[in-house]
Amino acid sequence: MSMYFYPPSVEELISYLNKLPGVGPKTAQRLALHLLNTREADAVGLARAITATREKVRRCAVCGNLTDDEVCPVCSDEQRDASVICVVEHPGDCIAMERTGQFNGLYHVLHGALSPMEGIGPAELNMDSLMQRLRGGNIREVVMATNTGVEGEATALYLARLIKPLGIRVSRLAYGVAVGGDLEYTDEVTLGRALAGRSDI
Amino acid sequence: MSMYFYPPSVEELISYLNKLPGVGPKTAQRLALHLLNTREADAVGLARAITATREKVRRCAVCGNLTDDEVCPVCSDEQRDASVICVVEHPGDCIAMERTGQFNGLYHVLHGALSPMEGIGPAELNMDSLMQRLRGGNIREVVMATNTGVEGEATALYLARLIKPLGIRVSRLAYGVAVGGDLEYTDEVTLGRALAGRSDI
Numbered sequence: 001m002s003m004y005f006y007p008p009s010v011e012e013l014i015s016y017l018n019k020l021p022g023v024g025p026k027t028a029q030r031l032a033l034h035l036l037n038t039r040e041a042d043a044v045g046l047a048r049a050i051t052a053t054r055e056k057v058r059r060c061a062v063c064g065n066l067t068d069d070e071v072c073p074v075c076s077d078e079q080r081d082a083s084v085i086c087v088v089e090h091p092g093d094c095i096a097m098e099r100t101g102q103f104n105g106l107y108h109v110l111h112g113a114l115s116p117m118e119g120i121g122p123a124e125l126n127m128d129s130l131m132q133r134l135r136g137g138n139i140r141e142v143v144m145a146t147n148t149g150v151e152g153e154a155t156a157l158y159l160a161r162l163i164k165p166l167g168i169r170v171s172r173l174a175y176g177v178a179v180g181g182d183l184e185y186t187d188e189v190t191l192g193r194a195l196a197g198r199s200d201i
Numbered sequence: 202m203s204m205y206f207y208p209p210s211v212e213e214l215i216s217y218l219n220k221l222p223g224v225g226p227k228t229a230q231r232l233a234l235h236l237l238n239t240r241e242a243d244a245v246g247l248a249r250a251i252t253a254t255r256e257k258v259r260r261c262a263v264c265g266n267l268t269d270d271e272v273c274p275v276c277s278d279e280q281r282d283a284s285v286i287c288v289v290e291h292p293g294d295c296i297a298m299e300r301t302g303q304f305n306g307l308y309h310v311l312h313g314a315l316s317p318m319e320g321i322g323p324a325e326l327n328m329d330s331l332m333q334r335l336r337g338g339n340i341r342e343v344v345m346a347t348n349t350g351v352e353g354e355a356t357a358l359y360l361a362r363l364i365k366p367l368g369i370r371v372s373r374l375a376y377g378v379a380v381g382g383d384l385e386y387t388d389e390v391t392l393g394r395a396l397a398g399r400s401d402i
Contacts, residue, residue, distance in 0.1 A: 004273075004274055004275045004295060004296070004299045005296060005299070006267065006292070006296065007257070007258055007267055007268050007269040007270075007273075008269060009250070009253055009254045009257040009258055009269055010254055010258055010267060012250050012253075012254070013247075013250040013251060013253075013254045016243065016246050016247040016250045017247065019239075019243055019247075020232055020235060020236075020247075021231065021232070021235050022228070022231075027223065029293060030222065030223070031221055031222070032254070033291070033292065033293065034221060034222050035221075035251055035254070035255070036254060036255060036258060036267070038220075040255070042217065042220055043251055043252075043255055044251070044252060044255070045217050046214075046217040046218065046220075046221075046248075046251060047247075047248040047249070047251040047252045048248070049210070049213050049214040049217045050214060050236055050244055050245070050247060050248040051244075051245060051248045052210055052213075052214075053210045053211055053213070053214045053233070053236070053237060054236070054237060054241070054244055054245070056208070056210040057208055057210055057211055057237060066207065066208055066211060066237070067208050068208040068209060068210050069208075072205075072208075073205055074205045090234070091207070091234065092230060092234065094205060095205070095206060095207065098205045098206070
């Protein structure tokens with residue numbers, strides 16, 4: 001008895017969807033059937049957007065952030081304070097910083113963090129161009145906003161050691177309890193850092 | 202102060218991904234960045250597969266299941282028992298039936314279930330062609346394998362009432378405890394049906 005499966009074209013679509021992060025075989029199947037049944041404009045639009053984005057988007061020549069232009073809107077915005085650079089791991093981190101509405105400097109996107117385990121050293125990250133920017137311009141402060149895990153910390157320390165000799169202030173985001181967060185559910189390391197960094201009221 | 206977001210092309214990709222079922226804004230963002238950074242072959246392959254599948258795949262002229270051909274491999278397989286038809290809601294249900302390795306008849310895919318709330322009546326489902334098949338051929342049994350929710354039940358009963366007058370046996374999959382399932386975690390309705398349908402050992 002021959003068993004029936006999805007038509008070859010659908011199986012192919014499922015296998016591509018299955019390669020996406022967090023998409024298992026069941027979800028891939030559901031997404032494939034959705035893409036088959038949804039409006040033509042939505043399915044073809046998605047296909048076109050994938051191709052178009054890859055063709056259009058590149059890294060900003062200055063900060064390395066994603067942009068459709070040669071230089072990104074932040075780097076070419078003369079209203080922003082060009083003497084402060086916030087170093088982040090990923091493009092999404094810039095968006096998070098922008099959402100605070102409290103940072104008016106420029107960014108530098110490393111596109112990752114140091115990870116000897118995964119073979120990611122300084123050469124694999126967008127670090128050379130950061131050092132060039134710092135040597136070339138009138139930068140007075142670099143804010144390290146890498147993630148707070150082991151790799152992000154190591155990256156921040158590594159860069160701080162390179163940058164300080166240039167006479168530039170290097171700062172790090174404050175550690176502490178999340179606003180609106182319960183002390184009870186805050187891990188002890190974070191709580192310890194929050195205590196050490198306490199301020200007068 | 203102007204806020205920075207993703208480049209327009211990336212925002213567009215995110216908004217298309219966000220339309221997929223179960224994909225929220227955060228996941229859409231993560232998938233978009235993945236599609237930007239992954240191997241060219243995987244990203245472009247997905248884009249092509251979406252378009253190709255929509256162009257190639259159609260409904261089988263006989264059973265309504267998805268196929269790349271005029272008639273699907275099951276309907277055109279002469280080894281299968283053409284006197285039994287299993288009625289299911291979705292193409293994925295055929296795959297589930299095939300996996301049992303215990304069904305050698307043909308299928309009929311309704312592409313949904315009756316749902317007055319969502320405005321889905323008999324005309325919106327692939328029912329007319331089922332009745333045509335039953336009137337035309339030597340069918341001795343129709344196995345109702347619609348889902349076991351309210352809509353699937355209603356659909357099975359509705360069809361049973363239409364089919365029985367043709368002198369064709371209409372059966373329904375057995376309800377009961379899942380194999381390997383704990384009684385403790387079986388809902389009372391299912392357990393009640395399992396009791397009512399008990400057999401001698």
